[in-house]
Amino acid sequence: MLILFATMTGNAEDAAEIIAKKLRKAGHVVKVANIEKFSPADLPARGEPVLFTASTWGEGEPPDEALDFWEALEKLPSGSLDGLEFAVYALGDSSYDEFCGFGRKLDETLEAKGGIRIASRAECDCDHEEFVDVWTEQVHAALNDQSAV
Numbered sequence: 001m002l003i004l005f006a007t008m009t010g011n012a013e014d015a016a017e018i019i020a021k022k023l024r025k026a027g028h029v030v031k032v033a034n035i036e037k038f039s040p041a042d043l044p045a046r047g048e049p050v051l052f053t054a055s056t057w058g059e060g061e062p063p064d065e066a067l068d069f070w071e072a073l074e075k076l077p078s079g080s081l082d083g084l085e086f087a088v089y090a091l092g093d094s095s096y097d098e099f100c101g102f103g104r105k106l107d108e109t110l111e112a113k114g115g116i117r118i119a120s121r122a123e124c125d126c127d128h129e130e131f132v133d134v135w136t137e138q139v140h141a142a143l144n145d146q147s148a149v
């Protein structure tokens, strides 16, 4: 699977690496990449899940590096991502009004374009590491359920 991180100061990248390490330990093949290097057209075809770790800046805005991806994603016609399996691990700070605002918008938009959510969105407050085990376990369980079908 692929993990794309959207970060400004590195927390979402750290989260991606932690999640990747746990999933590799559980037997998955995992690539980690900066969302800056991706456009929605590069997303893998059906069959390879994509996880997003994404922080929020400004007032509910994407990190700068994720702006191009986000603008292109919003413009896609609905159905463009039909069958794409995804899950979003959002990082933020609950002292802001738009807590995890970008992660929420990303999660909702991926679904609106046809994606299939394989685990519910994590909304992590300042110390995200307390969320990582539970969320990674949810992703792992969802993928194992699929391979059993």
Ligand SMILES: Cc1cc2nc3c(=O)[nH]c(=O)nc-3n(C[C@H](O)[C@H](O)[C@H](O)COP(=O)(O)O)c2cc1C
Residues within 6 Å of the ligand: 006, 007, 008, 009, 010, 011, 012, 013, 054, 055, 056, 057, 058, 059, 060, 061, 063, 091, 092, 093, 094, 096, 097, 098, 099, 100, 101, 126
């Ligand atoms: C200037 C600034 C604006 C921020 N705006 C928000 C926000 O609107 N909503 C939110 O949940 N978190 C907000 N945050 C918190 C960051 O999302 C949080 O610190 C996150 O862990 C940063 O992750 P990163 O290092 O991957 O970018 C903001 C932080 C800063 C410094």
